[in-house]
Amino acid sequence: MAEEEHTGGPADSPGRRIWDTGYWGPTVPEEHPAIQAVREKFPEAYVDAVNFRDEMTLRVELPALREVVGFLRDDPSLRYNLLSDLTAVDMLRLRDNPRFDVVVQLYSIPRRQRLRVKAGFNDGDPVPSMVPLYQGANWLEREAYDMFGIVFEGHPDLRRMLLPDDWDEGHPLRKDYPLRGYREYVQPGFENPAPRVRSRFRRP
Amino acid sequence: MSLEITQGTPVEISEERALTDSRRQMVLNMGPQHPSTHGVMRVVLTLEGETIVDCDPVLGYLHRGVEKLGETHRYSQFVPWTDRTDYVAAPSNNLGYILAVEKLCGIEAPERATYWRMVMGELARLASHLVWLGTHALDIGALSMSLYCFRERELILDIFETFCGARLTTNMMEMGGFSRPIPEQLPGMVRDFCNVFPKMQAEYETLLSSNPIWLSRTRGVGVIEPEAAISYSLTGACLRGSGINYDVRKATPYLYYDRMEFEVPLGTRGDVYDRYLVRMEEMRQSISIIEQCMDQMPTDGPLALTESPYVIPEHDNVMKTAEDMQRHFIWVIKGFSPPKGEVYQAIEHSKGELGYYLVSDGTPIPYRVRLRTPDFVNLQSLPYMAQGAALADVVALIGTIDIVLGSVDR
Numbered sequence: 001m002a003e004e005e006h007t008g009g010p011a012d013s014p015g016r017r018i019w020d021t022g023y024w025g026p027t028v029p030e031e032h033p034a035i036q037a038v039r040e041k042f043p044e045a046y047v048d049a050v051n052f053r054d055e056m057t058l059r060v061e062l063p064a065l066r067e068v069v070g071f072l073r074d075d076p077s078l079r080y081n082l083l084s085d086l087t088a089v090d091m092l093r094l095r096d097n098p099r100f101d102v103v104v105q106l107y108s109i110p111r112r113q114r115l116r117v118k119a120g121f122n123d124g125d126p127v128p129s130m131v132p133l134y135q136g137a138n139w140l141e142r143e144a145y146d147m148f149g150i151v152f153e154g155h156p157d158l159r160r161m162l163l164p165d166d167w168d169e170g171h172p173l174r175k176d177y178p179l180r181g182y183r184e185y186v187q188p189g190f191e192n193p194a195p196r197v198r199s200r201f202r203r204p
Numbered sequence: 205m206s207l208e209i210t211q212g213t214p215v216e217i218s219e220e221r222a223l224t225d226s227r228r229q230m231v232l233n234m235g236p237q238h239p240s241t242h243g244v245m246r247v248v249l250t251l252e253g254e255t256i257v258d259c260d261p262v263l264g265y266l267h268r269g270v271e272k273l274g275e276t277h278r279y280s281q282f283v284p285w286t287d288r289t290d291y292v293a294a295p296s297n298n299l300g301y302i303l304a305v306e307k308l309c310g311i312e313a314p315e316r317a318t319y320w321r322m323v324m325g326e327l328a329r330l331a332s333h334l335v336w337l338g339t340h341a342l343d344i345g346a347l348s349m350s351l352y353c354f355r356e357r358e359l360i361l362d363i364f365e366t367f368c369g370a371r372l373t374t375n376m377m378e379m380g381g382f383s384r385p386i387p388e389q390l391p392g393m394v395r396d397f398c399n400v401f402p403k404m405q406a407e408y409e410t411l412l413s414s415n416p417i418w419l420s421r422t423r424g425v426g427v428i429e430p431e432a433a434i435s436y437s438l439t440g441a442c443l444r445g446s447g448i449n450y451d452v453r454k455a456t457p458y459l460y461y462d463r464m465e466f467e468v469p470l471g472t473r474g475d476v477y478d479r480y481l482v483r484m485e486e487m488r489q490s491i492s493i494i495e496q497c498m499d500q501m502p503t504d505g506p507l508a509l510t511e512s513p514y515v516i517p518e519h520d521n522v523m524k525t526a527e528d529m530q531r532h533f534i535w536v537i538k539g540f541s542p543p544k545g546e547v548y549q550a551i552e553h554s555k556g557e558l559g560y561y562l563v564s565d566g567t568p569i570p571y572r573v574r575l576r577t578p579d580f581v582n583l584q585s586l587p588y589m590a591q592g593a594a595l596a597d598v599v600a601l602i603g604t605i606d607i608v609l610g611s612v613d614r
Contacts, residue, residue, distance in 0.1 A: 023456040052545040053307055082450070083437045084550065085559055085576040094565055105548055105559065105576075109434070109448065112455045116548065136437025139584045147271075162264035162613055172272055179276055 024055050025113050032056055034078050034115055038068055055116065062102075062119040066128035066154075069104060069117060073133055080106035080115055083134040086141060088148045091120075092175040098122045100148065104130065126153035147173035229257060232595075236265050240343040240599040243609025247586070247602075251595060259590040259598075261583060266613040274573030278539035279305050280379065280516070282573065287373035289575060290611035293332035295324040295364070296553045298377035303458060304549035304560035305379060308542045309514040315460075317381035317508060319501040322459050323394060324367065324376060325551075326490040326497075330401070331360040332554035332606075333487050340480075340603035341412060344421045349411060356404050363393050380515030381508030391498060398495050405487060412480075422477040426589040426601045429474065436585045439578050440556025441482045442605060446474035452552035463500065464493050476604040483606075514540045539568030555579045555606050575614055579607040 029035045029049035035058055039046045045064030050057045060068045072080040084105040091101055098120035106115045121127060129152040130137035141152045142161040149171035152158060160167060169182050235246035244265035250258035270289060274282045286297040299321055306312060313321070338353030361371040366387050368376045412418045428438070433446040443450055451468040453461040469485035471478030509515045516535050517528035544566045550559040556578025563572035582605050589601045 053310065053547050055547060057546070081434055082439075084557065085548070085561065085574070087561065087574045087576075089563055089572045094571070103561065103574075105561070109450050109455070114456070114548070114550075134437060135432070135435040135588075136581060136584060139580065140437075160264075162267040164264065172269060173275075177272075179272065 022054070023112055023114060025115070027051050027054050027056070029056070034058070034072060034080070034113075037075060037078060038071065041071055042068055055114070057116045057118055059118045059120070062121045062125065062127065065102070065104075065117070065119045066130065066133065069106070069130060070133050072106060072115065072117070078108065079110050080108045080113075082107040082109055083130065083136050083140075084114070086130060086137050086144065088144045088150055088173075090148060090173065090175045098125075100150065102127055102144070102150065123149070124151070126151050128152070129154040131155055147171055149174070228252075234598065236262075241602060241609075242339060242607055243612075245602075245607070245609055245612070247598065249590075249595065249598065254595050256590045256593050256595060256598070259587040261586055263580075263583075263609075264613055266609045268614065270614040271573050271575060274570060276569065278568045279542070279570060280535075280539065282570070283377065284373065284375045286575075287375055288610060289577060289614055290332075290553070290555070290558075290579070290608045291372055292335045292608055293328040293554050294372065294374045295328040295376045296332070296551065296558065298374065299325050300549060300551040300553065300558045300560050302377040302379060303551065304547055304562050305542070306514075307547045307549055308545060308562055308564055309379070309512075309540070310543075311380050311509060311512055311514055313381040314506045314509065316502050316505045318459050319497045320382065320386065320507075321377060322461070322464075323494050323497050324364075325459075326494050327360050327363060327394075327397075329490050329554040330487055331357050333483050333490075334360075336483065336554075336603075336606045337408065337480075340600075340606075341418070343599040343603045344418065346412065346415070346418060349408065352404070352408060352411075356401060359397050359400070363390070363397065366390055366393060378508070378516060380512055381506070383508055383516050383519045385507065385520075394494060394498060398491050398498070401491055402488070405484070409484065413484075419477065421597075421600055422475065422480060422604075424473075424475050425593065425597050426476045426604055427474050428585060428589060432585075432588060433474065436588065437581050438556070438585055440553070440582065440606075441479050441486065442556065442582050442585065444468065445471035445479035445482050447471055452550050452557055456550070458549070458551055460497075460500075461493075464496050466493050476600050479604050514542070541566055541568050550576075553578050555608075555611070556582055577611045577614060579605065580612045580614075583607055583612060 025034065026032045029051065035049045035056065038058060042064055045061045045068060047059040047061060072078050084107045086104050089101045089103060090099065092099060099122050101118050101120050104117045106117060127150055129141055131141065132154060139161060141155055142159060144150050145152060145158050146160045146163055159165065170177055230251045232249045232251055233246060234249055235241045236244040246262040248260040248262060249256055270285055273285055283298055283301060286301045287294040290297050334353040334357045338350035341349035364374050365371050367390055368374050428446050430446045430448055433443050433448055439450065447470050449468055449470055454468050466489040469482045471482050508518055517532050521528040522532045542564045544564055546563045548559055548561045550557050558578055559576030561574035561576065562570050565571040586601060586605065590598055
C-alpha cells in the first residue's frame, strides 16, 4: 500500500497538520534541549533519539533510566514533572535482542512539552522503578508487571494489578501468550463443548 | 468494676479495655458489588473505629484484555472496543483512538468533519459529567439529582442516536472523517440543546451548590495537595481542582481547540467540593465550545478524505462507482497498513488525559495498543485521600475521582 503522506488540511493554512502542533519540541534531535542535556550529562547512557510524526523518542541504557528520568524531572530548564504513562512493549517479533522496551511518557506542565523515554532489556532484567520519582508510577508498574512479568526494582508493592492474585498462567500481553490462554475453559453446563477452531495463536 | 452474667464467665469492663477495643483494627471489604463503587470494584479498608487506616483498591473484575484484543484486530476493528472501555463517554474514546491512528497514517480529516468531531466530543463530556453528577450526588444522599441529570442526558443520547444510530456504544468516529452524511435535523437539535441546557444546569446548582448537607459532606473532604496531585499523575478535574492548570485542550491543542475561546476552571483548596465546582464550570465551557463550533462550522464541504488508502470510501459511492466499491472491499477485507512507527496521542477526556500509544510494524494489525485511561491513574489517589478519613467519606471520594470500571479495568 502506498506510504506517501495524504494531507487534507484546511484550505486556509496549507501544510498545517492537526498533530503538528509543536508540543514535542524541535524535530531534530540535535536541536532538542532535553536530548542535548541528557547527552551531555549521561554520555555513556545515551543510545539514540528518533523522531517520528514530530514525536521525540529518547532511548537510554536501562541501568541509567531512573537517573535520566530524575534529571529530566528536576533540571530547572526541563522540568518534565508529570508522568503521563509508563508501559512496556514486547518486541519479540520485531527484533532479537533485547526483548522488551519499557516506555515512559513524560510531560512538562510548565513548558507544555512531551518526551518519550525508552529503554530495552531482556526477560528477567530488573528495571529501575519510577516510584521514588513519581507516585503515579505505582499502579502503572504493577500493571506492567502483571501483563509482561517485568520486575521493577525498588517498587514498594509489586503485586498483580488486574488479573487475580493467584493467576498462575503467565503474563498475557507477552507476544508468545496465546490469545485464548493455555487451557480449555469449560462452561458449567457445557461439559462437552464443541471443539473450537484455533487457526493461529495455538499453544507452542 | 465487674459485671456478673448469669451464664458464662464474667466480663471485665474497664476504661483500658474500652480503649484497646477501639484501637483494634477491623478489615472491611467494600464491594465488589457495592452500589457506590460504580461497577465492580473492591476496596479493602482497614478501620480503627470509623477512621480509615489503610485502603487498598482491588481491581480487575471487569478486565477483558482490551489491549490484547487490540493487538489481534485490524486498526478499524478496534474502534468498537474503545466504546466499551469508558462507556459513558464513548465518542471521546473513539476520538482519541482515531486521532492516534490518523497521526500514525499521516492523514487529517477535512474541516467540517473535524468540527463535528469536536461537537460530539464535547457532548460526550457533558453526558459523562451528567452521569458523574447524578451518581456522585446519589452516593452522598441527594437522590433527586440523578433523576434530573439523567433527564438531560437523554437529550444528548438522542443527538448521538440521530447522528450514528446508537446511544451508548456509538462507534461514531471513522478514519479520515465521516463516510455518511450528517442528518439534516442534527444542527437544530444541537442548537436546541445548547439553548436549553444552561437553564437546566442552573437548576442543579440551586439544588446542590449551597445545600448545607452537600457542603458538609464535600467541603474539606479528600484534599489533594498540588504537589501530590502532580506526583500521583492526576489529570482532569482531579488535577485542576488542586489548582494546577493542565487541560490537554488548552496546553497541547488537538483538533481545532486552538481556535476556540474557553477558560480552564481551577480549584483552590483541592477538596471534593472544588472538583465539583470545576466540573460544573467545565460543563458551561463545553456548551460555549459547542456553540462556537456550530458558528464556525462550514455548512457544506467534504466530510471525508477521498482517495486515501487509509479511509473508507463514502457510503453513497460504494454502490455507485466501481473504484469505490473495490477500495471498500480492500479496506474491509485486508485493512490498511500504516508506516512503521509509534505515536502517543493524548486528548482531554471528561475524566482526564486519555492517551493512546500505538506501535505499528507495518502490517494491518497494530503491534501494540496501549490505553492510558485517566480514571485508572486517577484512582491511585484514593488511598492517599482516604487515609484518616471517615468510613462514610469513601463513597464521596470514589465519586469525586469519577471512575468507570470498564475504563479502569479495560
